[in-house]
Amino acid sequence: MDVRCTGLTGSELYAAHAARYVEMIRKKQVYLDYERPMIRELARDISGKDVLDMGCGPGAHLPWLTEKAALVTAVDASEEFLQIVRRDYPRVETTRIDLNDGLSPLQSERFDLVISSLVLHYVNDWYTLLEEVHRVLRPGGRFVISTHHPFHPYAVRSVANYLTISVVDDRFGPPGQEVDVRYYHRPIAEVLNPFLRAHFAIERIEEPPFENEPLFLFLAARRL
Numbered sequence: 258m259d260v261r262c263t264g265l266t267g268s269e270l271y272a273a274h275a276a277r278y279v280e281m282i283r284k285k286q287v288y289l290d291y292e293r294p295m296i297r298e299l300a301r302d303i304s305g306k307d308v309l310d311m312g313c314g315p316g317a318h319l320p321w322l323t324e325k326a327a328l329v330t331a332v333d334a335s336e337e338f339l340q341i342v343r344r345d346y347p348r349v350e351t352t353r354i355d356l357n358d359g360l361s362p363l364q365s366e367r368f369d370l371v372i373s374s375l376v377l378h379y380v381n382d383w384y385t386l387l388e389e390v391h392r393v394l395r396p397g398g399r400f401v402i403s404t405h406h407p408f409h410p411y412a413v414r415s416v417a418n419y420l421t422i423s424v425v426d427d428r429f430g431p432p433g434q435e436v437d438v439r440y441y442h443r444p445i446a447e448v449l450n451p452f453l454r455a456h457f458a459i460e461r462i463e464e465p466p467f468e469n470e471p472l473f474l475f476l477a478a479r480r481l
C-alpha cells in the first residue's frame with residue numbers, strides 16, 4: 258500500500274503503520290517521559306476502578322492500568338492494534354469501535370474512568386463523542402485526555418485560521434519515511450465547550466512544554 262499521498266485518517270494511518278508505531282512509542286522520550294506520566298498523574302488512583310482506554314493503540318497505557326484497575330476495556334478502530342492488545346493483555350476486554358460512530362457497543366454507566374491518549378485530534382465531532390463518554394461513565398466518573406495543543410507546531414505551520422476547526426493534512430516521520438496523515442485543529446473554545454455542553458466539570462488543564470513547544474494539551478474532567 259502506498260501511503261505517501263493518501264492523507265490517511267488517524268485510524269487508517271495506524272492500521273497501516275502499526276509495527277512502526279509500536280517501535281516508536283517504546284523509544285521516544287515524548288511518549289515515555291512526557292505523555293505517559295502526565296496521563297497517569299491526571300488519572301490519579303485507579304485501584305479497583307473500571308477503566309476504558311478509548312483509542313488504546315497497541316496498549317501503551319495498559320501496563321499500569323491492568324496492574325491496579327478492577328476491569329480494563331480497550332477500544333480502537335484498528336484491528337491490528339486490538340490483536341496486539343489481545344495477545345499481550347488477554348484479560349483486557351477489547352472492542353473495535355470507530356469513535357466517529359460513538360460508543361454504542363458499550364453499556365451506559367459502565368466505567369469510573371475513561372482515558373483517551375492522543376486520539377481526539379483525529380475526531381471531528383467532539384460534541385457527539387463527549388455525550389457518549391458521559392453516557393458510559395458513572396456519575397462522578399472521570400475523563401482524562403491528551404490531544405494536540407492548538408498551538409502544536411504542526412498546526413501552527415499548517416492552519417490558516419486559528420479560530421475555526423480545520424482539517425490538517427500533514428506528514429509525520431523521519432526524512433525518507435514520512436507518512437501523510439489527516440487530523441483536526443481546533444481552537445481552545447472547541448476543546449472546552451464539548452466538555453461543558455456534555456455536562457463535565459473541568460478539573461485540570463495542563464500544557465507542559467516539550468522542547469519549549471506546547472505540544473500536547475492534557476485535560477481531566479468529571480462527569481456531573
Ligand SMILES: C[S@@+](CC[C@H](N)C(=O)[O-])C[C@H]1O[C@@H](n2cnc3c(N)ncnc32)[C@H](O)[C@@H]1O
Pocket residue numbers: 266267268271272282311312313314315316317318332333334335338354355356357373374375376379380
Ligand atoms: C497516536 S495513536 C494513540 C494510541 C494510544 N492511545 C497511545 O497513546 O499510544 C492514535 C490511536 O487512535 C486510533 N484512532 C484514530 N482515529 C480513530 C477513530 N476514528 N476511532 C477509533 N480509534 C481511532 C488509532 O487507531 C490509534 O490507535
